[in-house]
Amino acid sequence: MLRVVVLGAAAGGGVPQWNCGCPVCLMARTENPELRSTQASIAVSADGEHWYLINASPDLRQQLIATPQLHPREGQLRHSPISGVILTNGEIDAVAGLLSMREGSPFAIYAHPKVLSILKANSIFNVLSEKNVRRQPIAVNEAFEPDLPGGAPSGIEILPFEVSGKGAWYLEGKAHPGGNDGAGDTLGLRIADKASGKYFYFLAACAGVDDDLKSRLAGAPLIFFDGTVWRDDELIAAGLSTKTGQAMGHIAMSGNAGAIGSLASLDIGRKIFLHINNSNPALLHDSAERKMVEQAGWQIPADGTEIVL
Template sequence: MHIHVLGSGAGGGFPQWNCNCENCKGVRAGTIKASTRTQSSIAVSADGINWILFNASPDIKKQLDDFPAFQPARLVRDTAISAIVITDAQIDHVTGLLTLREHNKPWEIYCTDAVKDDLTTGFPVFNILGYFRGINHHEIATDQSIFTIPTAAGIEFTAVPLLSNAPPYSPRRDKPLPGDNIGMHIKDTRTGKSLFYAPGLGVAEPHVLEYMRNADCILVDGTVWTDDEMSKEGISNKRASEMGHLDQSSDGGIMSILNAMEKPRKILIHINNTNPILNEDSSQRATLNKAGIEVAYDGMDIIL
Protein backbone atom coordinates (compact mmCIF):
# COMPACT_ATOMS: atom_id res chain seq x y z
CA MET A 1 0.00 0.00 0.00
CA HIS A 2 1.34 3.38 -1.03
CA ILE A 3 0.42 6.53 0.92
CA HIS A 4 1.36 9.91 -0.50
CA VAL A 5 1.05 13.09 1.57
CA LEU A 6 -0.32 15.76 -0.75
CA GLY A 7 -0.64 18.45 1.90
CA SER A 8 0.54 18.53 5.51
CA GLY A 9 -0.59 21.96 6.70
CA ALA A 10 -3.72 23.04 8.53
CA GLY A 11 -6.31 25.45 7.15
CA GLY A 12 -4.59 28.28 5.32
CA GLY A 13 -1.41 26.30 4.70
CA PHE A 14 2.06 27.60 5.53
CA PRO A 15 2.76 30.44 5.24
CA GLN A 16 -0.83 31.57 5.51
CA TRP A 17 -1.55 34.30 2.97
CA ASN A 18 -2.42 37.01 5.53
CA CYS A 19 -0.36 35.89 8.51
CA ASN A 20 2.77 37.50 9.91
CA CYS A 21 3.35 35.26 12.88
CA GLU A 22 6.98 34.37 13.63
CA ASN A 23 6.81 31.24 11.51
CA CYS A 24 5.16 32.85 8.48
CA LYS A 25 7.49 35.84 8.55
CA GLY A 26 10.46 33.57 8.99
CA VAL A 27 9.73 31.18 6.14
CA ARG A 28 9.03 34.08 3.75
CA ALA A 29 12.27 35.80 4.71
CA GLY A 30 14.29 32.62 4.83
CA THR A 31 15.36 33.32 8.41
CA ILE A 32 14.10 29.99 9.78
CA LYS A 33 14.68 26.45 8.56
CA ALA A 34 11.20 25.45 7.44
CA SER A 35 9.32 24.10 4.43
CA THR A 36 6.14 25.55 3.00
CA ARG A 37 3.03 23.39 3.23
CA THR A 38 -0.30 23.12 1.46
CA GLN A 39 -3.52 22.19 3.25
CA SER A 40 -3.88 18.63 4.47
CA SER A 41 -4.74 15.75 2.19
CA ILE A 42 -3.38 12.30 1.44
CA ALA A 43 -3.81 9.74 -1.33
CA VAL A 44 -3.73 5.95 -1.01
CA SER A 45 -3.16 3.34 -3.70
CA ALA A 46 -3.11 -0.44 -3.77
CA ASP A 47 -1.41 -0.69 -7.14
CA GLY A 48 0.27 2.67 -7.82
CA ILE A 49 -2.18 3.25 -10.69
CA ASN A 50 -5.56 3.96 -9.10
CA TRP A 51 -5.56 6.43 -6.22
CA ILE A 52 -8.08 7.16 -3.48
CA LEU A 53 -8.02 10.84 -2.52
CA PHE A 54 -8.63 11.65 1.14
CA ASN A 55 -10.15 15.12 1.36
CA ALA A 56 -9.89 17.78 -1.34
CA SER A 57 -8.12 20.87 -0.08
CA PRO A 58 -8.28 24.36 -1.63
CA ASP A 59 -4.69 23.65 -2.78
CA ILE A 60 -5.66 20.60 -4.83
CA LYS A 61 -4.46 22.09 -8.15
CA LYS A 62 -0.89 22.49 -6.88
CA GLN A 63 -1.03 19.10 -5.21
CA LEU A 64 -2.12 17.47 -8.48
CA ASP A 65 0.65 19.23 -10.39
CA ASP A 66 3.26 18.17 -7.84
CA PHE A 67 2.38 14.47 -8.06
CA PRO A 68 2.81 13.15 -11.63
CA ALA A 69 1.17 9.81 -10.80
CA PHE A 70 -2.18 11.62 -10.73
CA GLN A 71 -1.96 12.35 -14.47
CA PRO A 72 -1.47 9.11 -16.44
CA ALA A 73 -2.53 10.88 -19.69
CA ARG A 74 -4.41 7.89 -21.10
CA LEU A 75 -7.16 10.14 -22.50
CA VAL A 76 -7.55 13.76 -23.51
CA ARG A 77 -9.02 14.34 -20.05
CA ASP A 78 -7.76 11.89 -17.46
CA THR A 79 -6.93 11.41 -13.80
CA ALA A 80 -5.67 8.56 -11.65
CA ILE A 81 -8.03 9.59 -8.83
CA SER A 82 -10.72 6.90 -8.82
CA ALA A 83 -12.62 7.84 -5.64
CA ILE A 84 -12.67 10.50 -2.93
CA VAL A 85 -13.09 9.91 0.81
CA ILE A 86 -14.09 12.90 2.94
CA THR A 87 -13.38 12.71 6.67
CA ASP A 88 -15.23 15.90 7.67
CA ALA A 89 -16.94 18.88 6.03
CA GLN A 90 -14.40 21.53 7.07
CA ILE A 91 -13.64 24.12 4.38
CA ASP A 92 -9.97 23.13 4.16
CA HIS A 93 -10.98 19.53 3.39
CA VAL A 94 -13.73 20.00 0.79
CA THR A 95 -13.31 23.27 -1.13
CA GLY A 96 -11.03 21.54 -3.63
CA LEU A 97 -14.03 19.58 -4.88
CA LEU A 98 -15.02 22.71 -6.78
CA THR A 99 -11.70 22.66 -8.63
CA LEU A 100 -12.43 19.04 -9.56
CA ARG A 101 -15.86 19.91 -11.00
CA GLU A 102 -14.92 19.21 -14.61
CA HIS A 103 -14.38 15.49 -14.19
CA ASN A 104 -15.58 13.45 -17.16
CA LYS A 105 -18.03 11.44 -15.04
CA PRO A 106 -19.64 11.65 -11.59
CA TRP A 107 -17.17 11.45 -8.73
CA GLU A 108 -17.40 8.41 -6.47
CA ILE A 109 -17.50 10.10 -3.08
CA TYR A 110 -17.45 8.29 0.25
CA CYS A 111 -18.56 10.19 3.36
CA THR A 112 -20.91 9.93 6.32
CA ASP A 113 -24.49 11.12 6.11
CA ALA A 114 -23.64 13.96 8.53
CA VAL A 115 -20.96 15.24 6.15
CA LYS A 116 -23.28 14.81 3.18
CA ASP A 117 -25.92 16.86 5.01
CA ASP A 118 -23.50 19.76 5.58
CA LEU A 119 -22.30 19.63 1.98
CA THR A 120 -25.84 19.88 0.64
CA THR A 121 -27.09 22.59 3.04
CA GLY A 122 -24.74 24.93 4.92
CA PHE A 123 -21.97 24.61 2.32
CA PRO A 124 -23.75 23.05 -0.69
CA VAL A 125 -20.72 21.84 -2.63
CA PHE A 126 -22.49 18.66 -3.69
CA ASN A 127 -25.39 20.69 -5.09
CA ILE A 128 -22.99 22.82 -7.13
CA LEU A 129 -21.27 19.72 -8.51
CA GLY A 130 -24.69 18.58 -9.67
CA TYR A 131 -24.56 21.30 -12.33
CA PHE A 132 -21.47 19.59 -13.77
CA ARG A 133 -21.03 15.78 -13.73
CA GLY A 134 -22.38 15.34 -10.21
CA ILE A 135 -21.43 12.75 -7.62
CA ASN A 136 -22.27 9.20 -6.61
CA HIS A 137 -22.51 9.24 -2.84
CA HIS A 138 -21.47 6.14 -0.91
CA GLU A 139 -22.46 6.28 2.73
CA ILE A 140 -19.73 5.61 5.27
CA ALA A 141 -21.26 4.01 8.36
CA THR A 142 -20.06 5.04 11.82
CA ASP A 143 -20.42 1.57 13.39
CA GLN A 144 -16.78 0.72 12.63
CA SER A 145 -17.76 -1.81 9.99
CA ILE A 146 -15.27 -2.55 7.23
CA PHE A 147 -15.94 -1.28 3.72
CA THR A 148 -14.07 -1.57 0.45
CA ILE A 149 -13.62 0.58 -2.65
CA PRO A 150 -13.61 -1.30 -5.99
CA THR A 151 -10.52 0.46 -7.35
CA ALA A 152 -8.47 -0.31 -4.23
CA ALA A 153 -8.40 -4.10 -4.35
CA GLY A 154 -6.86 -5.65 -1.26
CA ILE A 155 -7.45 -2.63 0.97
CA GLU A 156 -10.02 -2.49 3.75
CA PHE A 157 -11.31 0.76 5.21
CA THR A 158 -12.87 1.33 8.62
CA ALA A 159 -14.32 4.69 9.65
CA VAL A 160 -13.53 5.54 13.27
CA PRO A 161 -15.85 8.15 14.85
CA LEU A 162 -13.92 11.00 16.47
CA LEU A 163 -14.83 13.67 18.97
CA SER A 164 -13.78 16.85 17.21
CA ASN A 165 -16.04 19.68 16.02
CA ALA A 166 -18.41 20.30 13.14
CA PRO A 167 -17.75 23.17 10.68
CA PRO A 168 -18.76 26.72 11.66
CA TYR A 169 -21.68 26.63 9.19
CA SER A 170 -23.03 23.30 10.52
CA PRO A 171 -26.09 23.21 12.80
CA ARG A 172 -24.07 20.76 14.89
CA ARG A 173 -21.24 23.22 15.59
CA ASP A 174 -20.10 22.70 19.21
CA LYS A 175 -22.43 19.69 19.51
CA PRO A 176 -21.06 17.25 16.93
CA LEU A 177 -22.44 13.82 16.21
CA PRO A 178 -20.23 10.75 15.59
CA GLY A 179 -20.47 11.19 11.81
CA ASP A 180 -19.23 14.77 11.75
CA ASN A 181 -15.60 13.71 12.06
CA ILE A 182 -14.02 10.38 11.33
CA GLY A 183 -10.56 8.95 11.36
CA MET A 184 -9.77 6.12 8.97
CA HIS A 185 -8.16 2.76 9.59
CA ILE A 186 -6.73 1.57 6.27
CA LYS A 187 -5.46 -2.01 6.06
CA ASP A 188 -3.65 -3.76 3.24
CA THR A 189 -4.90 -7.34 3.49
CA ARG A 190 -1.98 -8.58 1.38
CA THR A 191 0.70 -7.40 3.79
CA GLY A 192 -1.38 -7.09 6.96
CA LYS A 193 -0.01 -3.55 7.44
CA SER A 194 -2.29 -0.69 8.41
CA LEU A 195 -2.48 3.10 8.64
CA PHE A 196 -4.57 5.17 11.04
CA TYR A 197 -5.33 8.61 9.61
CA ALA A 198 -6.94 11.37 11.68
CA PRO A 199 -6.09 14.97 10.66
CA GLY A 200 -8.61 16.30 13.20
CA LEU A 201 -8.77 14.86 16.71
CA GLY A 202 -10.27 16.57 19.73
CA VAL A 203 -10.42 13.70 22.23
CA ALA A 204 -8.53 10.41 22.18
CA GLU A 205 -11.32 8.07 23.25
CA PRO A 206 -10.56 4.43 24.18
CA HIS A 207 -11.68 3.02 20.83
CA VAL A 208 -9.48 5.54 19.00
CA LEU A 209 -6.47 4.66 21.14
CA GLU A 210 -6.99 0.99 20.31
CA TYR A 211 -6.83 1.68 16.57
CA MET A 212 -3.75 3.84 17.06
CA ARG A 213 -1.92 1.26 19.17
CA ASN A 214 -2.51 -1.51 16.64
CA ALA A 215 -1.64 0.44 13.49
CA ASP A 216 1.74 0.15 11.81
CA CYS A 217 1.71 3.87 11.01
CA ILE A 218 -0.24 6.82 12.43
CA LEU A 219 -0.87 10.10 10.60
CA VAL A 220 -2.55 12.13 13.32
CA ASP A 221 -3.57 15.67 14.22
CA GLY A 222 -0.53 17.86 14.86
CA THR A 223 -2.27 21.23 14.60
CA VAL A 224 -0.84 23.08 17.59
CA TRP A 225 1.90 22.76 20.19
CA THR A 226 -0.11 24.41 22.98
CA ASP A 227 -3.86 24.81 23.42
CA ASP A 228 -3.57 28.62 23.64
CA GLU A 229 -1.03 28.95 20.83
CA MET A 230 -3.10 31.16 18.54
CA SER A 231 -4.10 33.56 21.29
CA LYS A 232 -0.43 33.95 22.24
CA GLU A 233 0.26 35.04 18.65
CA GLY A 234 -2.65 37.49 18.82
CA ILE A 235 -4.49 35.64 16.05
CA SER A 236 -7.55 34.20 17.79
CA ASN A 237 -8.96 34.02 21.29
CA LYS A 238 -10.17 30.47 20.64
CA ARG A 239 -8.33 27.53 22.08
CA ALA A 240 -7.43 24.62 19.85
CA SER A 241 -9.64 22.36 21.95
CA GLU A 242 -12.63 24.56 21.09
CA MET A 243 -11.93 23.97 17.40
CA GLY A 244 -11.62 20.21 17.87
CA HIS A 245 -7.85 19.71 18.09
CA LEU A 246 -5.64 18.18 20.77
CA ASP A 247 -2.44 20.07 21.44
CA GLN A 248 0.91 18.29 21.46
CA SER A 249 2.71 19.38 24.60
CA SER A 250 0.22 19.25 27.48
CA ASP A 251 -0.34 16.32 29.82
CA GLY A 252 -2.75 14.15 27.85
CA GLY A 253 -1.82 15.83 24.56
CA ILE A 254 -0.86 14.06 21.36
CA MET A 255 2.81 13.68 22.28
CA SER A 256 2.13 11.98 25.60
CA ILE A 257 -0.39 9.69 23.90
CA LEU A 258 2.08 8.70 21.19
CA ASN A 259 4.93 8.25 23.66
CA ALA A 260 2.92 5.46 25.32
CA MET A 261 2.73 3.49 22.06
CA GLU A 262 5.46 1.12 20.91
CA LYS A 263 4.29 -0.40 17.62
CA PRO A 264 3.35 2.37 15.19
CA ARG A 265 5.45 4.77 13.19
CA LYS A 266 4.23 8.14 14.49
CA ILE A 267 3.72 11.10 12.15
CA LEU A 268 1.98 14.42 12.78
CA ILE A 269 -0.07 16.03 10.00
CA HIS A 270 -2.37 19.08 9.68
CA ILE A 271 0.25 21.45 11.18
CA ASN A 272 -0.96 24.98 11.83
CA ASN A 273 1.20 27.89 10.66
CA THR A 274 1.68 29.04 14.28
CA ASN A 275 3.09 25.71 15.49
CA PRO A 276 6.78 26.08 16.47
CA ILE A 277 7.55 22.53 15.25
CA LEU A 278 7.51 23.94 11.71
CA ASN A 279 10.86 25.53 12.56
CA GLU A 280 13.20 22.57 12.21
CA ASP A 281 15.74 24.21 14.53
CA SER A 282 13.24 24.85 17.34
CA SER A 283 13.43 23.21 20.75
CA GLN A 284 9.93 21.86 20.18
CA ARG A 285 11.02 20.08 17.01
CA ALA A 286 14.01 18.67 18.89
CA THR A 287 11.63 17.32 21.53
CA LEU A 288 9.63 15.50 18.85
CA ASN A 289 12.77 14.16 17.23
CA LYS A 290 13.97 12.76 20.54
CA ALA A 291 10.61 11.06 21.04
CA GLY A 292 10.74 9.52 17.56
CA ILE A 293 7.73 11.48 16.34
CA GLU A 294 7.94 12.68 12.75
CA VAL A 295 6.38 15.74 11.13
CA ALA A 296 4.69 15.13 7.77
CA TYR A 297 5.70 17.24 4.79
CA ASP A 298 4.22 17.76 1.35
CA GLY A 299 5.38 15.00 -0.98
CA MET A 300 6.12 12.49 1.79
CA ASP A 301 5.75 8.86 0.72
CA ILE A 302 4.93 5.96 3.03
CA ILE A 303 4.95 2.34 1.91
CA LEU A 304 3.16 -0.29 4.02
Protein backbone atom coordinates in the same frame (compact mmCIF):
# COMPACT_ATOMS: atom_id res chain seq x y z
CA MET B 1 1.05 -3.13 -0.80
CA LEU B 2 -0.14 0.29 0.27
CA ARG B 3 1.37 3.45 -1.16
CA VAL B 4 0.68 6.73 0.63
CA VAL B 5 1.60 10.22 -0.58
CA VAL B 6 1.39 13.22 1.76
CA LEU B 7 -0.17 15.90 -0.43
CA GLY B 8 -0.07 18.51 2.33
CA ALA B 9 0.51 18.62 6.08
CA ALA B 10 -0.65 22.12 7.11
CA ALA B 11 -3.84 23.18 8.84
CA GLY B 12 -6.35 25.65 7.40
CA GLY B 13 -4.67 28.45 5.46
CA GLY B 14 -1.47 26.50 4.84
CA VAL B 15 2.05 27.78 5.49
CA PRO B 16 2.46 30.64 4.88
CA GLN B 17 -1.12 31.73 5.43
CA TRP B 18 -2.11 34.46 3.00
CA ASN B 19 -2.69 37.16 5.63
CA CYS B 20 -0.36 36.08 8.42
CA GLY B 21 2.91 37.68 9.52
CA CYS B 22 3.69 35.29 12.38
CA PRO B 23 7.32 34.07 12.72
CA VAL B 24 6.68 30.80 10.86
CA CYS B 25 4.87 32.45 7.94
CA LEU B 26 7.48 35.20 7.71
CA MET B 27 10.31 32.67 7.54
CA ALA B 28 8.41 30.54 5.03
CA ARG B 29 8.10 33.56 2.72
CA THR B 30 11.72 34.60 3.03
CA GLU B 31 14.81 32.66 4.07
CA ASN B 32 13.19 29.25 4.76
CA PRO B 33 10.95 28.31 1.79
CA GLU B 34 11.21 24.65 2.86
CA LEU B 35 8.71 25.53 5.59
CA ARG B 36 5.98 26.03 3.01
CA SER B 37 3.19 23.47 3.18
CA THR B 38 -0.23 23.05 1.64
CA GLN B 39 -3.34 22.07 3.55
CA ALA B 40 -3.63 18.55 4.93
CA SER B 41 -4.53 15.65 2.67
CA ILE B 42 -3.06 12.32 1.65
CA ALA B 43 -3.52 9.97 -1.31
CA VAL B 44 -3.52 6.19 -0.97
CA SER B 45 -3.33 3.34 -3.48
CA ALA B 46 -3.14 -0.47 -3.35
CA ASP B 47 -1.96 -0.87 -6.95
CA GLY B 48 -0.08 2.35 -7.77
CA GLU B 49 -2.57 3.09 -10.54
CA HIS B 50 -5.84 3.96 -8.83
CA TRP B 51 -5.70 6.48 -6.00
CA TYR B 52 -8.06 7.69 -3.29
CA LEU B 53 -7.78 11.09 -1.66
CA ILE B 54 -8.33 11.34 2.07
CA ASN B 55 -9.98 14.75 2.22
CA ALA B 56 -9.85 17.31 -0.58
CA SER B 57 -8.04 20.40 0.62
CA PRO B 58 -8.46 23.91 -0.81
CA ASP B 59 -4.94 23.48 -2.23
CA LEU B 60 -5.86 20.38 -4.23
CA ARG B 61 -5.10 21.78 -7.69
CA GLN B 62 -1.58 22.78 -6.59
CA GLN B 63 -1.10 19.42 -4.90
CA LEU B 64 -2.11 17.47 -8.00
CA ILE B 65 0.28 19.45 -10.19
CA ALA B 66 3.11 18.68 -7.73
CA THR B 67 2.34 14.93 -7.52
CA PRO B 68 3.29 12.89 -10.62
CA GLN B 69 1.46 9.84 -9.30
CA LEU B 70 -1.81 11.75 -9.71
CA HIS B 71 -1.20 13.15 -13.21
CA PRO B 72 -3.43 12.11 -16.15
CA ARG B 73 -2.12 9.13 -18.10
CA GLU B 74 0.15 10.13 -20.95
CA GLY B 75 -1.58 10.08 -24.32
CA GLN B 76 -5.12 10.41 -22.97
CA LEU B 77 -7.07 13.60 -23.54
CA ARG B 78 -9.04 13.32 -20.31
CA HIS B 79 -8.01 10.99 -17.48
CA SER B 80 -7.37 10.98 -13.74
CA PRO B 81 -5.97 8.24 -11.52
CA ILE B 82 -8.22 9.52 -8.71
CA SER B 83 -11.01 6.99 -8.18
CA GLY B 84 -12.53 8.51 -5.08
CA VAL B 85 -12.38 10.93 -2.16
CA ILE B 86 -12.98 9.86 1.44
CA LEU B 87 -14.02 12.73 3.72
CA THR B 88 -13.36 12.59 7.46
CA ASN B 89 -15.20 15.82 8.31
CA GLY B 90 -17.05 18.72 6.75
CA GLU B 91 -14.54 21.49 7.44
CA ILE B 92 -13.45 23.79 4.61
CA ASP B 93 -9.98 22.20 4.92
CA ALA B 94 -11.48 18.84 3.90
CA VAL B 95 -14.13 19.64 1.29
CA ALA B 96 -13.22 22.84 -0.60
CA GLY B 97 -10.91 20.97 -2.98
CA LEU B 98 -13.87 19.06 -4.36
CA LEU B 99 -14.73 22.17 -6.35
CA SER B 100 -11.46 21.78 -8.27
CA MET B 101 -12.64 18.34 -9.45
CA ARG B 102 -15.63 19.61 -11.41
CA GLU B 103 -14.30 19.07 -14.93
CA GLY B 104 -16.28 15.92 -15.68
CA SER B 105 -14.05 12.98 -14.67
CA PRO B 106 -16.01 10.33 -12.75
CA PHE B 107 -15.15 9.52 -9.14
CA ALA B 108 -16.96 8.75 -5.90
CA ILE B 109 -17.25 10.73 -2.67
CA TYR B 110 -17.40 8.59 0.48
CA ALA B 111 -18.55 10.38 3.62
CA HIS B 112 -20.74 10.06 6.67
CA PRO B 113 -24.37 11.14 6.01
CA LYS B 114 -23.85 14.19 8.23
CA VAL B 115 -21.03 15.39 5.98
CA LEU B 116 -22.93 14.50 2.81
CA SER B 117 -25.83 16.59 4.15
CA ILE B 118 -23.50 19.60 4.31
CA LEU B 119 -22.59 19.14 0.64
CA LYS B 120 -26.24 18.72 -0.30
CA ALA B 121 -27.28 21.85 1.61
CA ASN B 122 -24.75 24.02 -0.25
CA SER B 123 -25.74 24.35 -3.89
CA ILE B 124 -22.20 25.22 -4.99
CA PHE B 125 -21.35 21.50 -4.75
CA ASN B 126 -23.96 20.80 -7.41
CA VAL B 127 -21.18 21.49 -9.94
CA LEU B 128 -20.22 17.91 -9.14
CA SER B 129 -23.08 16.24 -10.97
CA GLU B 130 -24.25 13.11 -9.19
CA LYS B 131 -24.46 11.45 -12.61
CA ASN B 132 -20.67 11.61 -12.69
CA VAL B 133 -19.72 11.91 -9.03
CA ARG B 134 -21.46 9.34 -6.85
CA ARG B 135 -22.00 10.31 -3.22
CA GLN B 136 -21.70 7.17 -1.10
CA PRO B 137 -22.67 7.24 2.60
CA ILE B 138 -20.39 5.46 5.06
CA ALA B 139 -21.15 4.46 8.64
CA VAL B 140 -19.21 4.53 11.89
CA ASN B 141 -17.58 1.18 12.69
CA GLU B 142 -18.64 -0.37 9.38
CA ALA B 143 -15.76 -1.24 7.06
CA PHE B 144 -16.15 -0.61 3.33
CA GLU B 145 -14.14 -1.17 0.17
CA PRO B 146 -14.18 1.74 -2.29
CA ASP B 147 -14.81 0.83 -5.93
CA LEU B 148 -12.51 1.15 -8.87
CA PRO B 149 -13.89 2.74 -12.05
CA GLY B 150 -16.34 0.25 -13.51
CA GLY B 151 -17.24 -1.18 -10.12
CA ALA B 152 -14.38 -3.60 -9.49
CA PRO B 153 -13.09 -3.82 -5.89
CA SER B 154 -10.10 -1.63 -5.05
CA GLY B 155 -8.39 -3.98 -2.62
CA ILE B 156 -8.47 -1.28 0.08
CA GLU B 157 -10.57 -1.71 3.21
CA ILE B 158 -11.47 1.42 5.17
CA LEU B 159 -12.94 1.37 8.66
CA PRO B 160 -14.34 4.74 9.84
CA PHE B 161 -14.59 5.30 13.58
CA GLU B 162 -15.67 8.16 15.80
CA VAL B 163 -13.08 10.36 17.48
CA SER B 164 -13.46 13.26 19.87
CA GLY B 165 -14.05 16.48 17.95
CA LYS B 166 -16.71 18.90 16.81
CA GLY B 167 -18.72 19.96 13.80
CA ALA B 168 -17.52 22.39 11.16
CA TRP B 169 -16.81 25.81 12.66
CA TYR B 170 -18.93 27.63 10.07
CA LEU B 171 -21.98 25.80 11.44
CA GLU B 172 -21.49 27.04 15.00
CA GLY B 173 -24.75 28.50 16.27
CA LYS B 174 -26.64 27.22 13.24
CA ALA B 175 -28.78 24.19 12.55
CA HIS B 176 -26.64 21.35 11.21
CA PRO B 177 -28.03 20.10 7.86
CA GLY B 178 -27.58 16.54 9.15
CA GLY B 179 -28.90 17.19 12.66
CA ASN B 180 -27.02 18.17 15.78
CA ASP B 181 -27.11 14.76 17.47
CA GLY B 182 -24.97 11.69 16.98
CA ALA B 183 -21.55 10.84 15.59
CA GLY B 184 -20.23 11.55 12.14
CA ASP B 185 -18.74 15.04 12.17
CA THR B 186 -15.21 13.87 13.04
CA LEU B 187 -13.96 10.48 11.89
CA GLY B 188 -10.71 8.59 12.07
CA LEU B 189 -9.90 5.95 9.47
CA ARG B 190 -8.16 2.59 9.56
CA ILE B 191 -6.93 1.98 6.00
CA ALA B 192 -5.77 -1.51 5.03
CA ASP B 193 -4.53 -3.42 1.99
CA LYS B 194 -6.72 -6.53 1.83
CA ALA B 195 -4.07 -8.59 0.06
CA SER B 196 -1.13 -7.98 2.39
CA GLY B 197 -2.92 -7.01 5.60
CA LYS B 198 -0.77 -3.86 5.89
CA TYR B 199 -2.63 -0.94 7.46
CA PHE B 200 -2.34 2.53 8.94
CA TYR B 201 -4.49 5.08 10.74
CA PHE B 202 -5.45 8.60 9.66
CA LEU B 203 -6.79 11.20 12.12
CA ALA B 204 -6.71 14.74 10.76
CA ALA B 205 -8.74 16.05 13.69
CA CYS B 206 -8.90 14.74 17.25
CA ALA B 207 -9.77 16.63 20.42
CA GLY B 208 -8.58 13.99 22.89
CA VAL B 209 -7.18 10.49 23.33
CA ASP B 210 -9.34 8.08 25.33
CA ASP B 211 -8.80 4.41 26.18
CA ASP B 212 -10.75 3.22 23.13
CA LEU B 213 -8.54 5.20 20.78
CA LYS B 214 -5.42 3.97 22.54
CA SER B 215 -6.52 0.36 22.06
CA ARG B 216 -7.13 0.99 18.35
CA LEU B 217 -3.77 2.62 17.72
CA ALA B 218 -1.64 0.32 19.89
CA GLY B 219 0.96 -1.49 17.78
CA ALA B 220 -0.01 0.23 14.52
CA PRO B 221 2.82 0.38 11.95
CA LEU B 222 1.94 3.94 10.93
CA ILE B 223 -0.35 6.74 12.09
CA PHE B 224 -1.08 10.20 10.73
CA PHE B 225 -2.30 12.27 13.66
CA ASP B 226 -3.67 15.73 14.39
CA GLY B 227 -0.79 18.12 15.11
CA THR B 228 -2.65 21.43 14.85
CA VAL B 229 -1.16 23.24 17.86
CA TRP B 230 1.84 22.75 20.12
CA ARG B 231 0.00 24.01 23.23
CA ASP B 232 -3.71 24.45 23.80
CA ASP B 233 -3.62 28.25 24.26
CA GLU B 234 -1.13 28.78 21.44
CA LEU B 235 -3.31 30.96 19.21
CA ILE B 236 -4.38 33.12 22.15
CA ALA B 237 -0.80 33.58 23.38
CA ALA B 238 0.31 34.55 19.87
CA GLY B 239 -2.50 37.08 19.49
CA LEU B 240 -3.88 35.23 16.46
CA SER B 241 -7.25 34.08 17.84
CA THR B 242 -9.44 33.91 20.92
CA LYS B 243 -9.89 30.13 20.65
CA THR B 244 -8.00 27.30 22.26
CA GLY B 245 -7.09 24.17 20.36
CA GLN B 246 -9.76 22.27 22.29
CA ALA B 247 -12.39 24.84 21.34
CA MET B 248 -11.54 24.13 17.70
CA GLY B 249 -11.68 20.36 18.22
CA HIS B 250 -7.91 19.74 18.20
CA ILE B 251 -5.62 18.15 20.78
CA ALA B 252 -2.28 19.83 21.52
CA MET B 253 0.98 18.08 20.70
CA SER B 254 2.43 18.81 24.16
CA GLY B 255 1.19 18.65 27.74
CA ASN B 256 0.07 15.84 30.01
CA ALA B 257 -3.04 15.18 27.91
CA GLY B 258 -1.36 16.02 24.59
CA ALA B 259 -0.78 13.70 21.67
CA ILE B 260 2.91 13.03 22.34
CA GLY B 261 2.36 11.98 25.94
CA SER B 262 -0.93 10.17 25.38
CA LEU B 263 0.41 7.95 22.59
CA ALA B 264 3.95 7.44 23.90
CA SER B 265 3.51 3.92 25.29
CA LEU B 266 1.56 2.34 22.42
CA ASP B 267 4.45 0.83 20.42
CA ILE B 268 3.44 2.63 17.21
CA GLY B 269 5.95 2.06 14.41
CA ARG B 270 5.93 5.43 12.68
CA LYS B 271 4.16 8.54 13.98
CA ILE B 272 3.52 11.49 11.68
CA PHE B 273 1.87 14.78 12.56
CA LEU B 274 -0.28 16.56 10.00
CA HIS B 275 -2.85 19.40 9.96
CA ILE B 276 -0.18 21.57 11.60
CA ASN B 277 -1.12 25.21 12.10
CA ASN B 278 1.18 28.04 11.01
CA SER B 279 1.31 29.16 14.66
CA ASN B 280 2.93 25.90 15.77
CA PRO B 281 6.62 26.45 16.68
CA ALA B 282 7.36 22.75 16.03
CA LEU B 283 7.38 23.64 12.33
CA LEU B 284 10.68 25.47 12.82
CA HIS B 285 13.54 23.02 12.30
CA ASP B 286 15.81 24.53 14.95
CA SER B 287 13.14 25.12 17.63
CA ALA B 288 13.10 23.43 21.02
CA GLU B 289 9.61 22.19 20.21
CA ARG B 290 10.81 20.49 17.01
CA LYS B 291 13.58 18.76 18.94
CA MET B 292 11.01 17.48 21.45
CA VAL B 293 8.81 16.18 18.63
CA GLU B 294 11.70 14.30 17.04
CA GLN B 295 13.07 12.98 20.32
CA ALA B 296 9.62 11.52 21.01
CA GLY B 297 9.77 9.66 17.69
CA TRP B 298 7.39 11.85 15.70
CA GLN B 299 7.89 13.27 12.22
CA ILE B 300 6.61 16.38 10.45
CA PRO B 301 6.48 15.54 6.73
CA ALA B 302 7.21 17.64 3.70
CA ASP B 303 4.61 17.82 0.94
CA GLY B 304 5.19 14.98 -1.50
CA THR B 305 6.54 12.50 1.05
CA GLU B 306 5.75 8.94 -0.09
CA ILE B 307 5.50 5.93 2.22
CA VAL B 308 5.15 2.30 1.16
CA LEU B 309 3.74 -0.33 3.49
